[in-house]
């Protein structure tokens with residue numbers, strides 16, 4: 012297992028993901044984790060991640076005792092400055108931050124740079140630089156602007172690089188990480204999704220025994236995979252509640268229900284609550300108020316189902332589809348970590364006293380998907396784009412009405428279908444239609460129309476925190492627009508959203 016000490020969320024996650032992609036388990040701990048926590052994991056190697064902080068301005072530092080563990084350590088960017096700083100080298104304040112590709116000249120091919128050419132393209136994100144090496148270290152590479160771009164102490168197995176091997180712009184980054192993980196740390200390949208899925212199932216079985224578990228199905232991949240793993244582990248002691256809010260995508264209730272029922276799963280409670288949601292949303296225009304109503308109604312219905320339909324079963328656990336980045340970001344990333352995203356998991360009233368179980372809590376999104384495929388869930392369902400908890404409620408600007416929902420569901424289904432057919436869907440992080448309740452004039456046949464607008468949103472992103480609009484083939488956009496206007500009653504204009512996040516959010520409300 013390779014431990015990544017986290018000095019800046021996104022950097023640490025990317026490193027852990029790359030290591031897992033090499034087939035080795037990798038976990039993240041806060042950058043200021045105690046030596047006891049670190050030793051308890053018995054890592055084969057430790058990586059100190061990059062960070063937006065500076066070691067010269069009270070940035071977080073690892074416990075100095077990690078240098079006495081006899082474990083190989085790789086410092087990346089901030090991590091390499093942290094190591095230099097703690098081992099009494101000198102770090103110089105950078106004037107400004109520089110980003111971008113640079114040419115790395117390798118002067119000594121140590122175990123980390125083994126197999127690389129003398130010149131390699133690497134990606135930098137400089138702030139500070141090291142200008143005096145700590146004792147025992149030798150320079151191994153430099154660039155035009157960075158004297159100590161890489162240096163190491165092979166004897167103690169301490170390696171440092173100023174550039175980022177975890178980003179794809181560093182062309183041989185994978186080789187560098189692989190040199191560290193296998194060549195230097197001697198880590199074993201112990202991370203593949205088949206083994207991971209069966210380990211999760213046996214752990215769940217052992218932990219839950221005969222207990223009854225309730226899980227809320229949202230239509231999203233995470234909860235579906237969590238439910239499927241639980242079903243494999245405890246069979247009909249699992250009770251799934253799928254609230255049909257009326258705010259789901261076209262055909263979603265049917266496809267998700269079928270995926271579960273076709274595996275022999277009996278305890279699926281599909282609660283039809285469309286009219287409740289519609290009635291409560293009538294006349295409400297304010298986005299926050301809409302979100303509040305949807306969230307509260309959901310919890311209320313979920314709770315009622317538990318009390319009424321499941322009263323004969325001793326349900327003691329609530330399962331959720333929390334994934335690894337959710338847990339790391341919202342829990343212990345160390346006191347320095349910036350809060351990145353607030354989560355929207357179902358929170359039940361405390362008096363319900365259910366214990367939480369999170370079957371996919373150690374997995375990244377793409378790993379959850381691979382486990383889903385291992386479990387034989389339909390490909391399209393497993394690779395579906397993220398969908399927000401409040402559903403189409405946040406994709407209709409202003410009041411939610413039945414008519415608007417119907418229009419939006421149809422337009423969205425056409426958009427998705429065309430993207431899939433063109434092979435574009437899986438190149439996109441998230442794509443959907445939104446309804447703008449503004450009427451404009453059009454002409455159809457001989458008649459003048461006065462109807463709504465549909466906005467198409469398609470974005471590229473890694474985590475939804477920032478996003479760029481997806482550069483879409485024009486012919487495809489044209490086909491989608493013609494099909495929507497031609498077949499969805501109530502729409503006479505289609506717009507394509509070319510706004511980045513920030514400043515715009517991905518969803519409309």
Ligand code: XMP
Nearest residue numbers: 355397398399400401441475512516517518
């Ligand atoms: P925004 O609109 O904030 O969305 O740019 C970023 C990502 O988060 C998703 N999202 C949500 N997911 N409950 C969720 O489960 C929510 O209330 C919610 N709001 C936004 C959004 O779809 C995008 O992937």
